[in-house]
Amino acid sequence: MSRNKREELIRNALKIFYRNGFNATGMDLVAKESGVSKTSIYNHFRTKDELILAVLRLRDENFRDWLFRRMEELSAAPAGQLLALFDALEEWFAEDGYQGCMFVKASAEFQDADNAINRQSYAHKLLIEDHLTQLADAAGYATPRAIARQLLILKEGAIVLSAMSHDKAAAQQAKAMAQLLLRVD
Amino acid sequence: MSRNKREELIRNALKIFYRNGFNATGMDLVAKESGVSKTSIYNHFRTKDELILAVLRLRDENFRDWLFRRMEELSAAPAGQLLALFDALEEWFAEDGYQGCMFVKASAEFQDADNAINRQSYAHKLLIEDHLTQLADAAGYATPRAIARQLLILKEGAIVLSAMSHDKAAAQQAKAMAQLLLRVD
DNA sequence: CCTCACATTGACTGATCGGTACATATTTTT
DNA sequence: AAAAATATGTACCGATCAGTCAATGTGAGG
Known part of the structure; x- marks a missing residue:
């Protein structure tokens, strides 16, 4: 299996x-749906957990790329991008097949604090928080870290509720609170 | 198995x-840790899903009882209770062994929109939203339903982040936003 | 054309999954 | 106390779990 075949598998x-x-999800299903044998998978990933970690790495990359790019497209100013976060959400x-945040679900299924999947899931959230912190800093807020953390709370709350209710309205409801927080009504 | 034995099993x-x-979690483990045989469990619950639903019913009852009582203990006024939500959180x-919200995790593991476990998990959130709506109404807010929904977003965001970060700080960070929303600084 | 290295496979492992058949207590009713 | 009904434990079902292995296919270098 070539490199791109491996990527395709992930x-x-x-x-x-x-x-x-x-x-x-069993590894047999992953193999069948990917059109390869289980042995081929295990030739590239020592365990199921390693495959999951590779999947989460790809998801982290894809999701942050998409989200940050979309925020930039929606607004040029840093403060505007912080608000645009919720329009992107x-x-x-x-989207069709929206099922909530993959990292929240991974964290829910692998709860041990010292589990690699659990740690990597939270790392994704920290990377997003870092980006929000930079934007809040660039926008001139006095406590960019605190602002970022609070926006992250709004983001996670909106994601969880939209997934459970199958209703996208949580995004704009969270945005309204973000406007209060950022004082940009 | 008597009624209280059944409750103990749940x-x-x-x-x-x-x-x-x-x-x-396998049913064998549930049986072993409960000190009964699998057959006894299946005498009371037709399937594992039914046991899970019974567990969620108990959890819903326990959690709402505790949360609403604690909010009342912390404040007599409706608006104060809305803020006390976050102190209770x-x-x-x-708490030792805190692992996030059981309903969010149930919803994450049983994702189908028509799954009974999924629906019951969201129903729990709606019951909490109802209570917050009543409090917001009693506190005199013009749009109690919208306020309740936004507080719910803050609550869920704080729960998810505190579980992933193993840090209770999200509660007070969410409370700060609730104060902006409720205009009670 | 042949060989060697490697990717891939189907068949298999022991363990565990949710769930059950049946024989054996245990309790309730008469 | 006898009989009927209920609760329980043991031992098992086929299916599936993560993971492995010997055998086969394949492509490059000589």
Whole structure:
């Protein structure tokens, strides 16, 4: 299996894990849906956990790329981008097959604090928080770290509720609170 | 098995499911940790899903009882109770073995929109939203439903982040935003 | 054309999954 | 106390779990 075949396998596993969950998805299914044998998978990943970690790495990359780019497209100013976060989220919530945040779900299924999957899931959130902190700093807020953390709370709350309610409205409801927080009514 | 034995079984299953996750926990483990045979469990619950639903019913009852009572203890006024929500959450986050919201995790593991476990998990959130709506109404806010929904977003965001970061700080960070929303600085 | 290295496979492992059949207590009713 | 009904434990079901292995296919270098 070539390098791009390996990437394709990870992409495929991502789709299946996102749709079915991690523990609920067997490696036999991943192999079948990817059109390869289980042995081929285990030639590239020593364990199922390693495959999951590779999937989460890809997801982290894809999601942050998409989100930050979309925020930039929606606004040139840093403060505007912080608000645009919620407009981007709304677009995501409206997508077909939207099932909430993959990292929240990974963290829910692998709860041990010292588990690699659990740690990597939280690392994704920290990377997003870092980006928000930089934007809040560039926008001139006195406590950029605190602002970023609070926006992250709004983001996670909107994601969880939109996934549970199958309703994208949480994005704009969270945005309204972000406007209060950022004092840009 | 008597009625209270049945309740004890549900209580026991709740602990195990909360600690281990739903799919990751086998019925053999539930039986062993409860000190009964699998047959006894299946005499009371036709399937594992039914046991999970019973567990979620108990959890919903326990959690709402505790949360609403604690909010009342912390403040007599409706608006004060809305803010006290986050002080109560902080106490919960600091508890030993805190692992986030059981309903969010259930919803993450059973994602189908028509799944009974998924629907019951969201129903729990709606019951909390209802209570917040009543409080917001009693406090005299013009749009109690919208206020309740936004507080729910703050609550869920704080729960998810505190679980992932193993840090209770999210409660007070969410409370700060609630103060902006409720205009009670 | 042949060989060697490697990718890939189907068949398999022991363990565990949710769930059950049946024989054996245990309790309730008469 | 006898009989009926209920609760329980043991031992098992086929399916699936993560993971492995010997055998086969394949492509490059000589």
